[in-house]
Amino acid sequence: MLGNLEKIKQQFQEELNKVNSNAELEKIRVTFLGKKGLVTEQLKNLRDLTPEEKRTAGMQVNNLKNDIEQAIVEYQKTLEEKEYLQEINNAERYDYTIPCGKSPGTLHPITIVQKRIEDIFKTMGFIIEDGLEIQTEYNNFEAVNIPKNHPARDMQDTYYLDNGQLLKTHTSAAQNTIMRKYGVPKTGEPMKVLFPGRCFRNENIDASHENTFFQLEGMMIGDDISISNLIYFMKVLLSEVFERDVKVRLRPGFFPFVEPGFELDINCEICEGKGCTTCKHSGWLELLPCGMIHPNVLRMGGIDPERYTGFAFGLGLTRLAMMKYNIKDIRLFNSGNLKQLRQFTR
């Protein structure tokens, strides 16, 4: 009996050493521990022994069974590790430097800049409005205090259409419509509107001139809106737009739709106001026209200039995008050139 067990153990060791896969291991398990396995057979043989012998031999067979079971479990682990290493070592090497996919879609640079500014103004309580691109002479000129015979109405600047309308020359063309839409502001609740739009000037185009460009205009009208408020809002908003603490200064500037009218300068970021070529050594950059809305403009918009005052400002959106992205040639914007436009990924 003992000799038999010793033999089985030896045979098991020999066969286990030859095993290379889980399947083979399973085979061995069946061979030794299966219902008709060699070890199981030995247990059956115990029937013919005396109780004394039974106990001793039984223990020995059980020990063998446990040894074999443990050996198989351990061997299985080794095998799994081996297989794992094999899979890792034989894995296809992916070239993670291969570029993936196509170039991402892009927004137009004007859209990117416009959205950012709109978002800033929204946080300050401004409504975003839209205007028509094809306008009446009244809205584009008369309603913003540019009477007939004003030089700005000369033929060479404005695209006139054969139905008597024109392509709007400035976003101010929407002022009258917006004033009429929102009506007289309630006490303490000024009308705050931002209206970006595409404008047109009848001129030949080159690297710095476009006949089609974007502006952005805002106005705030109420019963207590003052020059002091205008300066405050401009300073706060422009600091947001330029992401720095902007210093602003106002100079007199003449625009028919405001009185008083101003040119607003911001301190030059490049030289920090010390003077450089960008700011023509003045330390200031001319940025935008603004002013208190002309009483005539308010009146034509149905708002009593004796009771209400307001300010308005305009910003060249195309120019701002050129500043932001360092674009030298204004023709890029309407070129449809994908090589250029695909660069504006954010």
Next chain:
Amino acid sequence: MLISMNWISEFTDLSGVNIKELINRFTLSTAEVEDVYEMGKNIKDVVVGKIIEVNDHPNSKKLHLVKVDIGTEVVEVVCGAPNVFVGAVVPFAKLGGRVGDLEIKEVPIAGVVSRGMCCSEKELGISDDHSGLMIIEEDYPLGTDIKEFMQLEDIVFEVDNKSLTNRPDLWGHYGIAREIAALNKRPLKPLELADTSIYRSLPPIDLKVEDDKRIYRFSCITMDNISKKKSPINMRIRLTYCGMRPINLLADLTNYLMMEIGQPMHAYDNRKVKDIRVKTFSEPFDFLTLDGVTRRIDSDTLMICDIKEPIGIAGIMGGELSSIFYDTSSVLLESANFEGTGVRKSATRLGLRTDASSRYEKTLDPEMTVIAIERFMKLLMDIDPGVKVTSCLTDSYVKRYDKITVDFDKAYIDKYTGIDIPSDLMEETLTYLGFKVTRDGDKFSVVVPSWRATKDVTMKADIVEEITRIYGYDNFEINSTKSLLSPVRHSVERDNEYRIKIFLSDKYDMNEVHSYIWYETKMNKELGIVTEPNVRIVNSVTAENDTIRSTIIPSLLGFVYKNVDSNPEMGMYEIGRVADGLTEDGLCNERKRLGIVIASKVLSEKEVFFKLKEAVERVIMDIKNISPVFVENNEINKYNYVHAVNSAGIKLKDLEIGYLSILNPKIRNNIDKKLNVAFAEIDIDDMEKIDAMPLEYKEVSKYPGVTVDLSLLVDKEIRYETLSKYIDMYPCQYLDRYYLVDIFEDDRILQNKKSVTVRFEFVSMERTLESHEIQSMVDGLLAVLKSKNIELR
């Protein structure tokens, strides 16, 4: 415009004033100063010298050896000027001195040492005359520094002309001086004038204004016995510093007056011009202006004439034949005020914009004409005391501007400014600026001075500007508004635009483009795109692109063409405006349209088509939560780039909002035969008429569902939508949903049929369905389909 500080200081005291600071304040309060020049700093140790000996240079024919007496010594120099002569008194730059960029050192010139330099006017920077040495005619002791009698040192600043367009009063030094006086709070000196009343008894000039539409005032006078030809040196320096070229005394004086008080003047030779008629001509004619050019004068241009013929274009330029000559000693002096718009329009039509016309354009003050004449006479008589006045001041004041009085109170100003400017300060400021102020406490009544009353200052808001700009915007306390907290109306349509853009760019890798609002005619021709006639631009500088687009697609196809060589795959979109004809009231029917185009050499035409369809469907779903339907639309076949078969209208609820199409092969072949192109156009305004559906959550059954895939044999020409209608005809409460899995087509196996695999999902909310129930539902469905000639494959 260039402004000389020396000139300004004649009218207001600048002693002790920091000029740089003043110029900065001028920028902030009046008009933008673009540049500041310090003149004469680079002229040093130049003295009066007298040439006492001239000898030939041994080595040069052009050069001379010259001995110059400069009082303390006699210096030998080599001089190349052609006008050296013994006795000439000249500016002489001594050793160690400086003339412009040139430092004066002992240098050999052609072998002979020169110890100084005799100077020309150009070298001194006071004119462009380089014909020879400057000859000093006045009597100064030899060795006197020329700066003692020549105002070489000056600060000249350049004001941006654009910032003066609304200020007719600032087109001369006197007006600028008034501003500076107000900024410094120092008085403005009155102009020194000749008294013309003493000539009242002299005969008047025969003056008739025959066309009074374009003129306010015409003033003139005649003078004789003018003997001086050259202007005094300091007048010439000022003119040069201010950008004018000195010519002769009379011409210089008219220019000097224009630069001083802004009033253009013209001097006619009194030998030729004795009388004045101001009129227009009904027939166009040619006229020779004093720049030697013959110009066509039309019937809208006001002309100055004598009794026989035209002698000048009113407000623009005088005639060649009537102008003063070198030997002129008697003049008829014109000082007039013409209507600004008329002058501007005439100047534009003639293509001739002059210093005079650009001033008249600003609507000058007619009160200035006589003042200018009196100032001219004062200056002329100081220079040339022998001048004899030969007529009385003849003045035709055709039209007058209304006197403007503005009433306001402090409260109005306070509301406008948001700060508290004391009434006393307001009064002081306005008074300095020439307003006549009557005040009762905080109540003001001010009379606008004539030089501001031609268009510039008319109402209270204008007064606010006068007070605040002199107060200084830098001195404003800045405040936020006192407003209530109120919710902001959401701009849904603008939000949707951004959603569409971001959706197409992010999910479909498309590029947003912008194109022009007009058709690019050349491009369309090249691609064979035919567009409908539409509203047109009447005056475009690029005349061929005169038609406003009624659809956005041709612009996008043009971009496809531009990019096709370097881009085998493209996806572009634009949200832009078109004019879809006119509305009933004759205005353009402006629409906001979304145009999308997909083009590929990689994908098949069919793949491109369905990629576009998917993009369109999903972008609309994203915005509206409504599935659009695609329907037959024959109207779009009017566009010759639309594909007659593979195109469809896009319908949202009951409204057709656009279409999509494969590019017509004819146009495609003009772009690239191998390129597969599909495009869509959606009317955003129409789309926004349909409200978005709210999202509704549907309870999911607790019981398991059963899916059944059925491959159905369908006639090839039957669209999925039709099949879908047939399926819907079978009433089945447990059919939760069904959707297309696959379409298989193979003519060899299926002949005229296609196999459409549809997945049906059956579920009950109450229980688990039994298999026989499913079977009977499938059978029922198949029975309905069979009646439509559709069988299971």
